[in-house]
Amino acid sequence: MKRVFLLIISVIAILISVSGCTQKKNIQNTNGKITITATIFPPYDFVRAIAGDRVNLTMLLPPASESHSFEPTPKDIITIQNSDIFIYVGGESDEWVNRILESMDTRTMTIISLMDIVEAVEEEIVEGMEVEEEEEVAYDEHVWTSPQNAVRIVQAITETLCKVDAVNADLYRQNGAHYIAELRDLDTAFQAVVDNANRNTIVFGDRFPFRYFADRYGLSYFAAFPGCSTETEPSAGTVAFLIDKIKHERIPVVFHIELGNERMADTIAEETGAEKLLLHACHNISKKDFENGVTYVDLMRQNVENLRKALQ
Numbered sequence: 523m524k525r526v527f528l529l530i531i532s533v534i535a536i537l538i539s540v541s542g543c544t545q546k547k548n549i550q551n552t553n554g555k556i557t558i559t560a561t562i563f564p565p566y567d568f569v570r571a572i573a574g575d576r577v578n579l580t581m582l583l584p585p586a587s588e589s590h591s592f593e594p595t596p597k598d599i600i601t602i603q604n605s606d607i608f609i610y611v612g613g614e615s616d617e618w619v620n621r622i623l624e625s626m627d628t629r630t631m632t633i634i635s636l637m638d639i640v641e642a643v644e645e646e647i648v649e650g651m652e653v654e655e656e657e658e659v660a661y662d663e664h665v666w667t668s669p670q671n672a673v674r675i676v677q678a679i680t681e682t683l684c685k686v687d688a689v690n691a692d693l694y695r696q697n698g699a700h701y702i703a704e705l706r707d708l709d710t711a712f713q714a715v716v717d718n719a720n721r722n723t724i725v726f727g728d729r730f731p732f733r734y735f736a737d738r739y740g741l742s743y744f745a746a747f748p749g750c751s752t753e754t755e756p757s758a759g760t761v762a763f764l765i766d767k768i769k770h771e772r773i774p775v776v777f778h779i780e781l782g783n784e785r786m787a788d789t790i791a792e793e794t795g796a797e798k799l800l801l802h803a804c805h806n807i808s809k810k811d812f813e814n815g816v817t818y819v820d821l822m823r824q825n826v827e828n829l830r831k832a833l834q
């Protein structure tokens with residue numbers, strides 16, 4: 523009896539020490555993980571979907587902040603320097619990236635620019651848009667707004683992850699394939715909305731960062747400003763033009779984008795009776811959404827519903 527008791531005690535002791543070891547080993551594993559830094563939300567979210575907790579992942583842009591005016595802190599620069607993989611967009615808003623990368627030893631770093639993965643197109647100025655006179659037309663950086671582009675980006679990130687961290691390659695390929703299937707479903711859902719719609723024109727009482735999205739689904743659009751405009755106060759003429767378009771074509775929805783000033787869209791909604799809805803461009807997400815683990819696919823699924831209403 524006593525022997526059995528002693529045996530049980532020693533088994534428990536072994537179990538405790540084993541679990542102690544496991545804990546220690548996990549901590550070591552954390553240090554052994556590769557480190558990935560993404561500048562903004564979409565590539566951050568893509569890496570999270572492909573790699574889960576197998577990597578140390580950082581989003582530089584603080585949740586809820588404006589992506590176009592982002593300036594890195596000294597801490598951000600150290601974060602980039604310590605990355606095995608660094609992912610940025612590569613447009614006008616990322617001019618600071620080139621300056622920083624030039625000053626760094628990047629030999630051990632793999633650098634991905636989203637605009638190098640997909641075919642970038644220039645920002646488009648459509649009728650009624652306000653443009654600053656000296657403003658040059660630049661390549662549109664919002665490449666991720668088309669789910670088809672997101673598929674290419676996820677493929678490229680998956681391949682890079684498999685090369686840099688071959689030990690986990692099988693998992694990355696499996697997760698990447700699963701995520702690509704979700705993105706293709708999303709693309710099909712948007713296409714179905716457009717195929718069954720009564721109209722193909724959308725109106726934004728806001729900036730318009732959806733060039734790639736509109737191209738993909740053959741949508742035409744009117745908006746107050748191009749995608750990366752820093753302007754937020756439209757002229758009376760611009761607002762009147764958009765109100766007129768909505769009234770004339772009986773458009774049921776006026777869109778605004780995320781984390782911005784919705785006053786213009788409010789005014790247009792009041793004047794026309796159109797419903798004000800969000801089309802989320804996914805530059806960044808709110809603190810609450812970030813904490814709740816909201817994904818690109820979640821935001822885009824809401825866009826499918828809001829687009830459906832807008833094309834009625």
Ligand SMILES: [Zn+2]
Nearest residue numbers: 731749750805
């Ligand atoms: Zn933008």
